[in-house]
Amino acid sequence: MRIAQLANFVGPASGGMRTALRALGEGYVGAGCRRLLVVPGPEDARTSTPLGDVVQLRAPRVGGGYRLIVEPWRVTEVLEQWRPTSIELSDKLTLLPVARWARRNGVGSVLLSHERLDDMLALRTGLDATSKVSVGLLNRLLVRSVDTVVVTSSYAQGEFAEVAAAAGCPVVRVPLGVDLATFRPHHRGPVEVLRLVHAGRLSREKSPHLAVATAVELHRRGIPLRLDVYGVGPHRDELVEIAADAPVRFRGYVDSPARLSRALALADVALSVCPGETFGLAVLEALASGTPVVTADRGGARELVDETSGAWANPDPVSLADAVVELAGRPVPARRGGARARAERYPWSTTVASMLEVHSSVEMPASRSRARRVISSSTATAATTRDPITIAR
Incomplete structure (x- = not known):
């Protein structure tokens, strides 16, 4: 297979996307596939790496250090030269013309949906009804443009279930993974x-x-207590104001996964409380580091946490504080061991195997015209170490 991964919204804080792209790319190359990565950047550039060819296309800044390819025909020019058997899109807006190009040219297309746009926009704007109507229209267009939609949780699957069924587009649930060697428990001294x-x-x-x-x-x-906050973003000043005189320390962005693992491992409890999170790589990284997680009682992150590895509550400060107190009161060996054991259910190898099956399912023989493929029933049982992949038609 020749798989082209297309990432069109990349910035300094898009760590989760970069992590997933790299882990999947390593897996594809390790399985013997040819891999191309197309990303936006400050200038045009082409590089050959051990993980395949990387094409950077000149793209403008759109805020927060992010860049966005606004000329999708330049992407198709690259693909016409490279000739993939399938493409993997992680952008729901500007690369839709590329999905249409793929269909016209007998190339399989997979949309890796890493955000649930309806709830994400509602959280960002506070306009719940308007966001859901707009996203609903977009999703109808998406499921008619690609061959398969991949989601990372049952929560994320709910965004597409109805419109995908109407369009006959398969929706496949493939949980992401975590680097269990890099993110691991570390020795902790006594804390007061x-x-x-x-x-x-x-x-x-x-x-x-x-x-x-x-x-x-x-x-x-x-x-x-002490809360250490790792990350950057546009609302840091608001957070500092909310913290006031509470012992909250803003540590900035950590560019080393190993350093981040050590920071996570030093904590008693990780807070990953977004009710609109479609998966939660940060949750898995904390669990793999031996730190239990408190999360919201809804959303994709909730699906990663069980009774042995964390706690959950209604997404309000009082309820979540109660959950933290309850979790911190459990025996340390049990909660830390439970966290690590839960993360071990999510190795990247399982994610890669499932994604390779998806790409195989959309690959078209050269003798046939572009038509929607139905994913084989074997895909539904591909994941053996965690919750099975589910297919909605």
């Missing part, structure tokens, strides 16, 4: 306060405000 940690982009749709407010509520109750 409750240590909390939050890692993620400091942007409203990721709900860092709720994590900080939870720490403030615990501080108000007189509980000795």
Whole structure:
């Protein structure tokens, strides 16, 4: 197979996307596939790497250090030269013309949906009804443009279930993974306060405000604690204001996964409380580091946490603070061991195997015209170490 991964919204804080692209790329190359990665950048550039060819296309900044390819025909020019058997899109807006090009040219197309746009936009704008109507129209167009939609959780699958069924587009659930060698437990010395940690982009749709407010509520109750916040984003000043005199420290962006693992492992509880998270790589990274997680009682992150590895509550500071107190009261060996055991259910190898099956299912023989493929029933049982892949038609 010749798989082209297309990432069209990349910036300094898009760590989760970069992690997933790299892990999948390593897996594809390791399985003997040819791999192409197309990304936006400050100038045109082409590079050959051990993980395949990388084509960087000149793209403007669109805020927050992010870049966006606004000329999709330049992407198709690259693909026409490289001749993939399937493409993997992680952008729902500007690369739709590329999906149409793929259909006209007998190339399979897979949309890897890494965000649930309806809830994400509602969290960002506060316009719940307007966001859902707009996203619903977009999703109808998406499922008619690609051959398969891949989602990472049952929560994320709900966004597409109805429109995909009407269009006859398969929706496949493939949970992401975690690097279990890099993210691992580390030795911790004795601590005198409750240590909390939050890692993620400091942007409203990721709900860092709720994590900080939870720490403030615990501080108000007189509980000795410290919250370390790792990440950057446009709403840092708002978070500092919310924290006020509570013991919250903003540590900035950590560019080393090993350093981040050590920081996560030092905490007693990780706060990953966004109710609109479609998966939650930060949750898995904390669990793999041996740190249990408190999350919201809804969303994709909730699906990663069970009774042995964390706790969940309604997404408000009082309820989440109660969950932190309950979780911190459990025996340390049990909660840390439970966290690591839960993460071990999500190796990247399982994700890669499932994605390779998806790409195989959309690959078309040269003798046939472009038509929608139906994923084989074997895909539904591909994941053996965690929750099975599910298919909605």
